[in-house]
Amino acid sequence: MVGLMRRLSRASMGVALAVLALYAMGPLVVLVFNAFKTNTEIASNPLGPPLRPTFGNLAEAWELGNFATTLRNSAILAVGTALGVCIVSYLTAYALARLLRRPTGMVLYLFVSTAVPAQLFIIPVFFFWTRVHLNNSLFGLMLIYWALFTPFGSLLLRAFLVSLPRDIDDAARIDGAGEWAVMTRVILPLARPGLLVVALTTGLFAWNEFFFANTLIDYEELKPISTSLLAFRGQFSRDWGLTSAGCLFMIGPVLVLFLVLQRRFISGLTSGSLRA
C-alpha cells in the first residue's frame, strides 16, 4: 500500500513537472511555429506546428523591420556593455579583493548601488543627456549600462577574486612583478571564468534592455532591436507570421548562446540579482 502510494505520488510529481515544462516552453514553441507559417495557415492552425513551413516571413520581416541595422545596434550595445563592465568591474573588484585595507564600506556601497531603482535617476539622465547630445547615441546609452551593471559585476568578480589564494600574488611579487603586472598578468588570466559570467550576464541585460533604450533613442537607424521590434509590431500587429519572425530575430542569438553556455548564464543571472 505504501509502495503504491509512493509510486502514485511519484507519477503525479512527474505530471506536475511536465505541466510546468509545458508552461515554460509552450509559448516559445508556438512563437517559433508561427514564424514559419503563412497567415492563412495561422488562421486555421494558430498553435500547432507548421504543416507547410515557409521562410517567407523571415525574409519579409528582415527587410520591413530593418533588422540588419537594429541587430547590429544591439550587438554593439551588448558587446560594448559587456566589455566596459568587465574592465571597470575588474579594476573595482581587484582593488576591493586584493589592495584596499578596509573595503567593507565600499562593498556595502556596491550592494546599495545594485538596488537603486532607475526611476530615481532616469528623468534627469534624459534631460542631461539631451543637453550634451548623448541622447540618440549608442555610446550615450552604453555609458548608462556601464553604470547600471558595474556594481553587479564588481560584486560578482570580487567574490571570485577573494577565493583565489593570496600566495599567487606574493610569489609573483617576490619574483619582482610590479602591482600592475600582478593585476594584469597574474590574476587577470585566473579571473577569466568570472569575467565570462559577467560578460554574458550584462551582455544579455543590454540586449534585452527596454526602459532606457526607449527613453533615449528615437532615431530609427540607431534603435536597438528591443524598441524597434515594438514599433515593428505596432505597424504589423495583425500579421502574426511576420511579427513572430521578428521576435525570432531577437531571441535567436540569445537562445543559441544560452544553450551553449547555460551554466554560466544561470550562475550569473541568479547571483546577487537585485537588478532586473
Place this chain on the structure above:
Amino acid sequence: MGDGTTYRRGANSIVAARARFGLVLLVPFLALNVIVIVGPSLATAYFSLTDWTGVGPAQWVGLDNYRRLLSEAEFYAALAHNLVWTGIHLTVPIGIALVGAAMLARIRRGRLVLRLVYFLPYTVASVVTAAIWQDLLDPERGILTLLSSVGVTVPNGLVLLGEQATALPSVAMINVWALWGFLLVIFLSAMQGIDESLYEAARIDGANAVREFWHVTLPGIFPTLVFVVVISVMWSLLAFDYVWIITQGGPAGATELVSTLMYREAFERFDVGYAASMGLSLTLISAFVTIGFVVVRRKGWSV
C-alpha cells in the same frame, strides 16, 4: 632601533602604496556612478521641489509637488494597481517556484534539463514575451479558442487585456511567466544546500512529503525566501516594461502603475518637477520596504 622596525615600516609603506593603487582603480567606477546615478538622483530630489517643463529655468515651488501627489486620485489609483501587482507576484510565481523546486530537488533524472527549461523564459526579452502572450491571449485565435474547443465555455469575445477588470491581472500574469522559473532556480539551489540528514530524520519520524516541505525545506531555505520576497516587492513597486509595452496604462487607466504614470508626466506631459516627486516617492517606498525586511530579519523574526 633594530632591523625589525625598519622592516615593518617598509612593509607598512608597501601596504600603503598598494592601498593607494587600489583607490586609483576605483576611479572609473566612481566616475560612472556619480555621472549616471548619484548626480541625476540628487537632481531628481532638486527637481521634485521645482516646477519645470524640461527646458528653461526651473521654478522653486517647495513641497507643492508632494502636496499635489498626495491629493491626486490618479496617483493613488496607480499605487493601488502596484499593490495588486505585488499581491500577484508574492503568491503566484513564488508558490509555483517553491513547489516546483521542492519537486525538482527530489528527482535525479532530468533535473538539469528541466532546470534549463524552466529558466529559459527569464532570458526572453520583455518585448518578445509581451508579443507572445498578446498573440496567445487573442480572443479569436489564441489559447482561449483551444479551451472552448475542448468544451470549456469561454465568454464570447473575451479580450483579457482589453477589459478593465481583467487587464491588470493579465499583464501581471505575463510578467509572472517570465519570472517564476528564475525564482525556481534560486529556490532549487538553496534547497540543495539543506543537510540531507534532516530529511532522513524527518522520514524516520514518519513525515510525509508535505510535512517534510513545511518542517525541513521551508525553514532550510528561509533566508532565500526572505530575499525573494524582498526583490518581488521591490520589482513590483517599480514594474514598468510590460504595462508600457502591452497596455500603456489602459484601458481607461486600469493598468496604470506609478512608474508608467511618472514616465507619462515626465516625457509626454513635460511636468518634470511633478514626475520627479513621483520617482523619489517611489524610491523611498521601496527603500522602506527593503530596509524594513532587513531590520525584521536582523531581529531574528521567523515564522
